Amino acid sequence: MKVLIVDDEQHVREAIRLLADWKELGISEIYEADNGLHASELIEQVHPEILITDMRMPIQDGVKLLQHAQEQCPSMQKIVVSGHNDFELVRSTMKYGGQDYLLKPIDPVQLTEALRKAIQNWHKVDLERRVNQKRSMEINQIKPVYWDKVMSGLVADPPEVPSRIRSMLAEEFGEGVTAECRVALLSLASAGGAILRRFRDNRELLFFSLTNICNEFLRRGNRGIACRYWNSDHEILLIVWSRTEELPGLLHEINSGILQTLGSRLDIGVGSAQPFPAGAAESWKQAKRALEERNMREKNHWIHIGEERHQPAKELHISDYEESFRLALLSGSREEIASAVDDWLAAVGGLAIVTWKQVEEWREEWRSLIRRLGRRMDDSVDEEGEALAVPTRPAPLDPDGCLSFPEWGKELRESLEQLVREHNRAHREKGSMREIARYLQDHYSRELTLQDIANHFYLSREYISRRFKQEFGENLSDYLGRIRIGKAKLLLQNPHLRIAQIAEMVGYPDEKYFSKVFKKLEGKSPGEYRKSCGEGL
Known part of the structure; x- marks a missing residue:
């Protein structure tokens, strides 16, 4: 079972993660979003069974998110966590299928109780859906x-x-x-x-x-x-x-x-x-x-x-507008992205005949273009080197079965804006890892564990471990070890400091362990290194 936590404050999302025993509840996947728009995209991608959301957020608030979730996934169970005891917010929660309205600060008992109720409701609805589905299939x-x-x-x-x-x-x-x-x-x-x-x-x-x-x-x-x-x-x-x-x-x-x-x-x-x-x-x-x-x-x-065949008046290709889309992406401006998309749609709108086959070819061209642009914006490429995945959706049609230019334009803009968001997110993640690296350089003398660092930066240990290695090409512990040994080499040049003192000064309370790490990195013991420094002088 999957749950989606939505709140613009990271520490609130982290608190919700810590307050519930997810394994005991049978929830194996937890997703997060910092606004309603991002959450709506995740709902379409992962289809969570339970939604936990704040109500007042930037870009898109919780009311619109609940409305979207009710329209797209009516069986999804919805829990609202808010800092505002506001009647209108409560009414909106009930209007769009919310089961509970919890006030911040969050009470762990209330949260667990709300989750248990949501899980029971979902299983009940799912059972009814499957029974009806089976009956319909057998009848039809x-x-x-x-x-x-x-x-x-x-x-x-x-x-x-x-x-x-x-x-x-x-x-x-x-x-x-x-x-x-x-x-x-x-x-x-x-x-x-x-x-x-x-x-x-x-x-x-x-x-x-x-x-x-x-x-x-x-x-x-x-x-x-x-x-x-x-x-x-x-x-x-x-x-x-x-x-x-x-x-x-x-x-x-x-x-x-x-x-x-x-x-x-x-x-x-x-x-x-x-x-x-x-x-x-x-x-x-x-x-x-x-x-x-x-x-x-x-x-x-x-x-x-079959005999009635339409042929396009002229050829038109997405690639003819690639540079325009690339520049709009680099600008990071919604207005520039919208302008580039509008230019393309205007060109298509100038054609008297647009066939279904042509539309499908354009959409495949578009998917290739997005992947290509994603690779050129290197920060949007994941560790395997694959660019941003573009979901395959049916062509947007109006109620008459014709190509819907407004819906198509929205689809194109959203895919470009998503690429920009991925690009910006990658930069933010790099910034976070650089902050952690500076923290290690400033606090190398302390006893630091991965959990200490995770608590300090409000990030998970797994996330820090994975992203740090991607950014610096080595494990966090190896990076910290190199800093400590580098400082120790400087201190060893002072003959008045005992090796045990130096070990403790660079974050190793155990002298034997310090010597073992030093020799592994430098090929000689601390004493041998000190002796070689003295000979050099």
Whole structure:
């Protein structure tokens, strides 16, 4: 189970981490964010079961975060921790599904009690969700998965023995299977955002829902079959073998059924009539091209016939604007980033025809550009040398299925701003490690442990250990040891200081251990080193 802690004050987040026995509660992953916007991004990435948030934060406050969490993850359990006993904040907490409102300073007993209740509520909701999901799948799954694979094979690998396929279909579906077929293609990539959000946690259920809606119409009069295309993670095939000339009208009825059930229509590509079953693959290719080459600038219809093909008026590439995006990133200015994005969108907006295939190519170009720019901004590259990962999302569409320029612009700006944040975060982390290095240089004579340093800087031991080695190329203990031995070498040149005194002065109460470390680093004992210094003089 995962929990997300959101507060703009680091010591508050650290306190919450320390006050609860997470292992005993069954929570294995803890994430942190210092504002609502960052938290919203983490919610989409890691899907935590429990959210603990402050209400008053910069950039985006807790009220907007709770609203976002309620819309995106209604099953998430929400606990508010605030320093303000404000009725409006409490009301907002309840409005957006908050279970508890705890006041700072945080009482460990109250926090643990709130977490236990949140965990119990989540398991209850999850159980109900899984029971309903299983029931829906059992009700809606009206054909064996075997037939999905068989029908997918018709378009992926045309049968060598058509008569055998026809015999199998006739046995399953009756004698209505004719010598001709048409293939229609329904792609989840063209589904509206509302549908994808609704089924985000269970894509399988979305496939079941759509194929069952389609089959309700196709089974009437034994017209054909709808099935999941197993060679793709987002396509549904509709193979029609009866009254193929009436298929466009039938698809309009199917789309109306999808609208009534799921609240949105979908674009459907249609191929031409071909011999069945050998020609199913060619009809599918035509249907796929019809979807890929439909015009995303305007919506004339939802059914796209294979013969109706749109070609872009001119070529336009993201790489043509790479320098503009790079300079905007280097500026770190939201205004410059927005201006660079607007220039790109204006260029796209000047095209009369923008095909789906073109949009997908641009989006792949964009992902490559972000990775490339991330590598050029070296601080945004992690220790394995991989640049900032860019999430793959469906293309932003408006309710009519057209390319949504506002949503696309928002997506582009967010990915650039995230890159800037990662760049700035890396610089801040380097600054923290340099502060720790200065602290070691100033306090080398003390008995210092990694836990002492972690407590002093309000950071975890694991984080300091990992980041310090990344920054300085050696462990913190080795770095401290070199400082101490360097100071000891200077002190050994004074013949009036005993070696035991020097050891204690540089942070080693145990003279034998000091001698062991000294010899390991210098190749000789402290006494031998002192003697060599005397000879040199």
